[in-house]
Amino acid sequence: MTRDRKPAGAAGGGADGQGTPVGRRVVLGMLATGAAGVATAPFLQRAFDSALGAAAQKDPTGLSGLLPGGGGFRYYSVTGSVPEKDAHSYRLTVDGLVRHRTSYRLADLRGLPQTRLVRDVQCVTGWRVPGTPFEGVRLSALLDAAGVRPEARAVRFTCFDGAYSESLTLEQARRDDVLVALRMQDKPLAHAHGGPVRLYVAPMYFYKSAKWLSGITVTGDVEPGYWEDRGYDVDAWVGRSNGRDDAPTT
Numbered sequence: 662m663t664r665d666r667k668p669a670g671a672a673g674g675g676a677d678g679q680g681t682p683v684g685r686r687v688v689l690g691m692l693a694t695g696a697a698g699v700a701t702a703p704f705l706q707r708a709f710d711s712a713l714g715a716a717a718q719k720d721p722t723g724l725s726g727l728l729p730g731g732g733g734f735r736y737y738s739v740t741g742s743v744p745e746k747d748a749h750s751y752r753l754t755v756d757g758l759v760r761h762r763t764s765y766r767l768a769d770l771r772g773l774p775q776t777r778l779v780r781d782v783q784c785v786t787g788w789r790v791p792g793t794p795f796e797g798v799r800l801s802a803l804l805d806a807a808g809v810r811p812e813a814r815a816v817r818f819t820c821f822d823g824a825y826s827e828s829l830t831l832e833q834a835r836r837d838d839v840l841v842a843l844r845m846q847d848k849p850l851a852h853a854h855g856g857p858v859r860l861y862v863a864p865m866y867f868y869k870s871a872k873w874l875s876g877i878t879v880t881g882d883v884e885p886g887y888w889e890d891r892g893y894d895v896d897a898w899v900g901r902s903n904g905r906d907d908a909p910t911t
């Protein structure tokens with residue numbers, strides 16, 4: 662398979678309904694819709710979302726209110742289940758080409774200066790959510806604290822779901838609209854949205870905003886991430902990549 666062949670409906674498996682991520686299949690299973698298949702039309706998508714909304718009210722797993730239906734966001738995970746991390750168990754490691762390997766607890770991150778940004782969110786499958794507040798620590802601050810070595814060119818992100826990864830060039834990573842986010846929609850980041858900590862890359866398609874962030878590794882070269890290995894653009898500027906012409910988010 663070649664790099665530039667885009668698998669239909671991958672990064673998000675959204676309204677087109679193909680390449681459905683495991684998360685959605687799991688949610689479908691949870692709703693006992695069995696082999697009902699996958700929504701393939703906008704009206705089916707809406708019915709699907711309102712069914713999820715109704716189910717979320719009764720969901721005993723703790724995902725209540727975090728599933729689709731909340732402001733237009735959709736739940737994505739490339740893995741079937743993701744462990745929960747809290748203030749006690751969460752760690753974020755910064756390593757690789759740095760002078761000081763660092764491990765942060767949630768309280769450490771909360772103690773650093775916080776930046777709040779309000780921008781639209783755009784998924785590469787087409788859905789957009791207007792004016793969403795994200796708040797957290799600038800990635801550049803964590804990189805500066807770690808002391809990036811001169812030979813470094815890129816940053817790789819890993820996640821405690823055990824599967825997802827992302828990357829940015831060092832120049833992109835140092836932008837002041839790239840956050841290690843602790844809050845979204847003015848609430849602590851919920852598990853379904855990648856809490857307690859996710860990446861937020863404001864100017865790029867939402868697949869760059871890795872959920873359940875656990876590792877930041879400074880590297881010599883960009884290593885394509887999960888979706889990028891499956892055909893999506895590494896430089897994922899909204900409106901200027903992936904063959905799309907969406908209005909920029911920044």
Ligand SMILES: Nc1nc2c(c(=O)[nH]1)N[C@H]1C(S)=C(S)[C@@H](COP(=O)(O)O)O[C@H]1N2
Nearest residue numbers: 672673735736737738739825854867868872
């Ligand atoms: N760890 C992880 N991060 C991820 C994903 C994922 O499947 N796993 N999906 C990406 C995609 S394609 C999108 S659109 C957003 C969805 O974020 P949300 O579930 O908060 O709407 O997360 C991105 N980050």
Ligand SMILES: [Mo]
Nearest residue numbers: 672673784785
């Ligand atoms: Mo997405």
